[in-house]
Amino acid sequence: MQTHTTTPVKFNESCLSQTLQPVYDFSQTTASVPHDILKIVLVPIEPATDLLDKTYERSIEVEQMFHNYVEIWRRQTRHLSSVAKMVSHPAYQAIVEMGEPVLPLLFEELRERPDHWLVALHRITKEDPAKRNSNFNDAVNAWLEWGRKRGLLK
Amino acid sequence: MGEKKGIAQIVRDLELEEDTGLRESDYEVKSPRDTTYNCIAFAVGDLTQFWDDLDSPAGMRVKGYYWPPGVPGTKTLAGWIKVFELHGYTETDDSSLDPEYEKIAIYVGSEGPEHVARQKASGAWVSKMGKGVDIEHFSLECLEGDFYGKVVKIMRRKCQGGRVLE
Numbered sequence: 001m002q003t004h005t006t007t008p009v010k011f012n013e014s015c016l017s018q019t020l021q022p023v024y025d026f027s028q029t030t031a032s033v034p035h036d037i038l039k040i041v042l043v044p045i046e047p048a049t050d051l052l053d054k055t056y057e058r059s060i061e062v063e064q065m066f067h068n069y070v071e072i073w074r075r076q077t078r079h080l081s082s083v084a085k086m087v088s089h090p091a092y093q094a095i096v097e098m099g100e101p102v103l104p105l106l107f108e109e110l111r112e113r114p115d116h117w118l119v120a121l122h123r124i125t126k127e128d129p130a131k132r133n134s135n136f137n138d139a140v141n142a143w144l145e146w147g148r149k150r151g152l153l154k
Numbered sequence: 155m156g157e158k159k160g161i162a163q164i165v166r167d168l169e170l171e172e173d174t175g176l177r178e179s180d181y182e183v184k185s186p187r188d189t190t191y192n193c194i195a196f197a198v199g200d201l202t203q204f205w206d207d208l209d210s211p212a213g214m215r216v217k218g219y220y221w222p223p224g225v226p227g228t229k230t231l232a233g234w235i236k237v238f239e240l241h242g243y244t245e246t247d248d249s250s251l252d253p254e255y256e257k258i259a260i261y262v263g264s265e266g267p268e269h270v271a272r273q274k275a276s277g278a279w280v281s282k283m284g285k286g287v288d289i290e291h292f293s294l295e296c297l298e299g300d301f302y303g304k305v306v307k308i309m310r311r312k313c314q315g316g317r318v319l320e
Contacts, residue, residue, distance in 0.1 A: 079173045079284035079301065081192040081269060082228060083219060084209035115189050115285070119208070122216045130217035135203045136190045139218025 058104060066105045069095050074115065087119045096123045107147035114140050167287050173301055174283070180296040184280065185288035194234065195220075196282035197258050197270045198241050205237070229266045235307060243309035249294060251277035255310040259294050263303030271297065 073091040080086055087093075095102060103124060110117045118139055122128050129146040130139035147153035165183045170176060188201075195205040207221035207228050215221075222240060226233035235245070238258060249259060251273065259279070261269040271279040271294060278290050281297065291297060298304050 075169075077285070078169060078187075079286050081194065081206075081282075081284050083204070083206040084229065085265075087208075116204075118216050118218050128217055132217065134217045135220065136218045137202075139216075142217075 058101075062098070062101060063105060066095065066098065066102055070109060074113075083116055083119065086116050092120065096120050099124060103147070103152050107144065107153040110140060110147075111144055111153060118143060167283075167289075170283055170286055170289070174297060175299045175301070176289075176291070176296055180293070181289040181291040183287045184290055187286045188282075188288075189285040191282065192284065193270050193282040194228075194237060196280075196288065197272045198237065207233075231260065231262055231267050231307065234260050234267045234270065235309070238309045242311040244311070246308050246310045248310075249273075249305070249308045252310070254313055256313055257308060257310045259305045260307040260309070261297065261302040261304060262306045263301075269297065269302040 069091040073086075073089050073095070076091070077086040077089055095106070103121075106117055106121060106124075109115070110121075114137075118130075118136075121143055127146065130142040134142060144153060166178055167183050170181075171178070190204060191201050192204050192206065195201065195203055198205075203220040204218070205221060205228075206219045208215045208219055209227060209229060212221075212223060221228065222237060225236045225240070228234070243256075243258060246255075246257070249257060253275070257273040259271045259273075260267055261271070269281065271281040271291070273279050274290070278292055279294060280288060280290050282288050294305050
């Protein structure tokens, strides 16, 4: 198998805030739930904290896979008006499932050919750096700035 | 060589024809491709925002999109109708040209509303094609098919001292 290493990308921010959430969903609580389960246990949500100090090696395989999915997605969603439909496309989902290693490619794609990648970026990073009431262009710029600050976009 | 006429008169959009079944004679391209606004934004005259609720409740959405507060979701015909009601439109059955009214036509497919077109003073219709170009088309039927479904709702509003949009 080929392994080609190109540009290593390293996050340069020292920390991101850790978010906590309850393990047990109390909206589902009923009278029959045993008493000892009714205690709040807090555990960290993984994604944003995990973005720290990582170096992603961009292999040819990952890049090819990413660009293939991008082209399929662009071709098959180019005349849709619904973002929900665009982001439920299997190629878009596949890119989201590639996870953090695809972030540098995603930011490059967003910069070079702005398109509806905001949902993918949010799903992977669990962040949303755009201001309230941002329009699409404003939100794209906010994401690009966010990516630059973290060394994900040169 | 004549005067430069710009993109509208020199470009066909083969991708658009491939996706929608449009023929060259059905339409004219009127703008470059643009991912920043969609058909519903275009129909209400807003070229600065992409109107969509992302199928999520307000407050849970990724930022960068606009959907009017309190309006049913983009997946519903009721939501699209409400958007146009907020802009002064009421329902009608008549898609023919009436100089006193501006009209829009909503296309619905098997999964809900897919597209909306707006009528010009000439009687032609204009549409923003998803993330693609704006076009002028010469019938509503030319966009009907598998991609955008069929026109199921016509709405109109009175022109007040001239058309608001053209």
